Each structure stands twice: as C-alpha cells, then as structure tokens.
Amino acid sequence: MSPFHAAIEGRRLQIFAGDDLRLALPLDEGGRHRLVAADPATAQWVVAALDGCAGAGVLPAGGGLLGAMTVAGNFTLALRYDDDPDDPRDWERDLENALALCGLSAERIATLGREQPMNLERTERWTVGFARWLLRPPELLVIDRLFAGLTRREANTLIAVEAVYHQRHPFRPVLFVDLDSHELPELPDCRTVTEIAEAPCPC
Numbered sequence: 124m125s126p127f128h129a130a131i132e133g134r135r136l137q138i139f140a141g142d143d144l145r146l147a148l149p150l151d152e153g154g155r156h157r158l159v160a161a162d163p164a165t166a167q168w169v170v171a172a173l174d175g176c177a178g179a180g181v182l183p184a185g186g187g188l189l190g191a192m193t194v195a196g197n198f199t200l201a202l203r204y205d206d207d208p209d210d211p212r213d214w215e216r217d218l219e220n221a222l223a224l225c226g227l228s229a230e231r232i233a234t235l236g237r238e239q240p241m242n243l244e245r246t247e248r249w250t251v252g253f254a255r256w257l258l259r260p261p262e263l264l265v266i267d268r269l270f271a272g273l274t275r276r277e278a279n280t281l282i283a284v285e286a287v288y289h290q291r292h293p294f295r296p297v298l299f300v301d302l303d304s305h306e307l308p309e310l311p312d313c314r315t316v317t318e319i320a321e322a323p324c325p326c
Contacts, residue, residue, distance in 0.1 A: 127172040129179070136179070136263055136298075138172065146317050150178070150262050153294045154314040159303050161320045166268060169319065170300055173265045180261030184269050186252025190241030194251055197240065201255050214258070221254040224287045226280075246277050250284055257288055264288065264297045270308060278308040286311075 129138045131150065138146040138158075148156060160166035174181045181187070188197040202214045222232045227250070240248050249269065256264055266285070270278045288297060301307055303318070 125168040125171050127168050129169075129172040129176040131176060131178045131262065136176070138169065140319075145319055148263070148296060148298065148315070150296060151294055153289060153292070153296055155289070155297050155299065155310050155312055156315045157299045157301060157310055157313050157317070159301050159307070159316065159318045161303050161318070163302060165319055166300055166302055170265065170267045173263075173298075173300075176263075178262035179265055180256055180263070181265045181267055182249075182252055182256055182269075183267045184249060184271060185245065186240060186243075186248040186250075188240040188248065188252050188255075191239060193236060194238055194240060194243075195236035197251075198236075198255065202258060217258055218254065221257045222251070224257070224291075225250050225254055225284050246273070246281060249281060253284060253288075257291060260288070260292045260295050262295065264295065266297060266299045268300060268302060270301060270306075275308065282308065282310065 127138060127140050127145070129136065131137075134150050136146070136148040136150060137144060146158060158169065160169060170181060173179045188194070189200075192200070198214075198218055202218070219232055222235070223229070227235070227247075235251070240251065243251065269281060273281070285297065288295075299310060
C-alpha cells in the first residue's frame, strides 16, 4: 500500500504523505513542474497515487503503449475508446499532424502504424506515446522518470518534443516526476520544483 495519495479538489492537485501535504498544484495555469523523488520506491509510490487520480494521465518512460499491438492498433484503442459516433473529428489526420508536430517525418509516419512499440527505439516509443496525450490531454499530464538512462542529447530532444504540449494546451500543466540525480537535465520555464524525501513506511 502506497504511503501517498493524491486528489483533485477545487481545480488543484494535492499529494499527501499520510496527512502531510507534499504538493499542491493548480490545474488551470499550465506550465512545467518537477517533483524530485529521493529514491525509486518513493517515485513509484507517487506515480501510483497520481495514476489512480481521476483527471491525471501518466506517461511512462516507455511510452505506455501495448508492446505486442501495432502502433495503429494502440491508437485505435486509445482514441476511439468511448468515442462519440457523431464526433466529426478525423482521428487519423489528427494523429498524423500530432506526430509531425513531434518531429517525425512524413515518411516515418507512413510506416509507423504497422510497427509494434516494443520494436521501436525508446525515444521514438516515448514520442509516439506522448502524441496520444497530445490528442487527448488530461487535466494533468504526469511524465514518469523520463530521463533515466538517456544521454544528454536524447533528453534535450524529448524536452523539445514535450514543448509542443504547452503550445497546444497552454492551460494544462505537466508534472515531471524524476529521481534525484546530478545528471537531471534542466527543464526550461519550469515553474516549481518540489523535493520529496524518502517515503515513510506504509505498513
């Protein structure tokens, strides 16, 4: 059982450790925010609490797509789930546009749908997963430990991709959950940084 719990009340996200408020984040002002966890267990507990919070969407480092299903199948499942049959949106065209905004070439987009996410390089797999949230933005997008294991160049590339989200959805915040490290890349225009020490034992 996680020692953390999260709730959205009055247009604010709140994260608690027991009865102690650890983070309060407005949901209608947009921007980048960072939560730095002292250890992997704390990060995992915080993300689990956020994942169970209505209105929050979690994007893991691996992109969050089903590995054995094609990219096209993943998007059909994600974008057409609970879809309104009278909705005139052309999801396929919207998806192509979103992937192009994320820096993928038209040639790559044309072949990507037939591939399985598990066969993609990690940065491309994350970018494809990110495009899904770009099309269906949650109240709060949580980016879970994106930078672990990436080179500085790869990290900066994905930070540039993530900037598209703020252009498309300027009033929806993004919370980066990261592990404490001297190697963490700087987040441009990061509005808040919250450090969470080792979590208390949930027993």
